[in-house]
Amino acid sequence: MNLRKEIVLDLGENQGGPITWEVAYREINADTELGKKILEKLIELKFVPVDDKTAEK
DSSP, X not given: OGGGGSEEEEXXXXXXXXXXXXXXXXXXXXXXXXXXXXXXXXXXXXXXXXXXXXXXX
């Protein structure tokens, strides 16, 4: 449970700053612009696995 409060990504001060798993989850599920940026970066860093069918959507 404590892992949810750890920083997983830092988008920089102008784009949202440090992001915890908890914040990432909320933003991605709310389908916000910040959530889209977070998900893009998590996929880019291979923190979130994506199969070919998912990537096409």
